[in-house]
Amino acid sequence: MKKTLTLTATSLAAVVGLSLVAIPAYAEEAVKDGGITTSKGDITFEKNKGTTKPKDPDTGKPVIPVDPDPVVPTNGPLSIDYISNVHFGTQKISGSTEVYYATLDQVKDAESGAISERPNMVQITDDRGTNAGWKLTVKQEAQFKNGSSELDGAVLKFENPTLKSSNKSATNTPTAKAMTLSPAGAASDVMIANANQGMGTWFDQFGADQDSGKQSISLxxxxDTAKVEGKYETTLTWTLTDSAV
Structure with missing residues (x-):
């Protein structure tokens, strides 16, 4: 500070002939009387151990699953918040090879109570703050079964993955994959967030909109597969790991 003032005074003296004695003296007094000090700012972070509620992928507003048997979410800070159950409805027994499509998911707006249909989806939240990445996989534990009867050769597919997020950017966006599941086979990758990707809440819709969502999950x-009357069921196991490896 003194050096700056001295240079300024010298410059002025060269132009208008001012004395070089008085200005540095005033500068000394200003520093003595006013002085310099510092202050601090701070913020403390803690882990988010709560549960993130299901949301509307387009608005971010809370929604309530209409399904009477919703998937149980996991706790944060890295969590599976919501997964649509896959329902193929009631179909006529057929002796021909048939492709059945999952019905759209139904959710209720938490504020208005209005029920709407939307593509089946998965919702993931990463609030760790580490930017370490993560990976979601799914495994079909067994073939669709009804008691001792099972749908031999039946194939379950998830197609047209569409990612949505308020944090979506060219660098932060994970990769979403289409899956063809194999009963009791290896797990399939669903979403992969490499390092510095996938922070915040992400939605993986199967179908970009209602029309494509109607034909995005097929069975x-x-x-020639033997079929009996009644409901056939299977279990899908979804696993979220804390790195993309």
Whole structure:
């Protein structure tokens, strides 16, 4: 500070002939009387151990699943918030190979109570703050079964993955994959967030809109597969790991 004032005074003296004695003296007094000090700012972070509620992928507003048996979410800070159950409805027994499509998911707006249909989806939240990345996989534990009867050769597919997020950018966006599941086979990758990707809440819709969502999850059942009356079910296991490896 003194050096700056001295240079300024010298410059002025060269132009208008001012004395070089008085200005540095005033500068000394200003520093003595006013002085310099510092202050601090701070913020403390803690882990988010709560549960992130299901949201509307387009508005970010809370929604409530209409399904009477919703998937149980996991706790944060890295969490599976919501997964649509896959329902193929009631179908006529057929001796021909048939492709059945999952019905759209239904959710209720938490504020208005209005029920709407939307593509089946997965919702993931990463509030760790580490930017370490993550990976979501799914495994079909067994073939669709009804008691001792099972749908031999039936194939379950998830197609047209569409990512949505308020944090979506060229660098932060994970990769979403289409999947063809194999009963009791290896797990399939669903979403992969490499390092510095996938922070915040992400939605993986199967279908960009209602029309494409109606034909994005399919179950192909061979015509020569024996079928009996009643409900056939299977279990899908979704696993979220804390790195993309």
């Amino acid at each position: 192909t059942v061979p015509g």
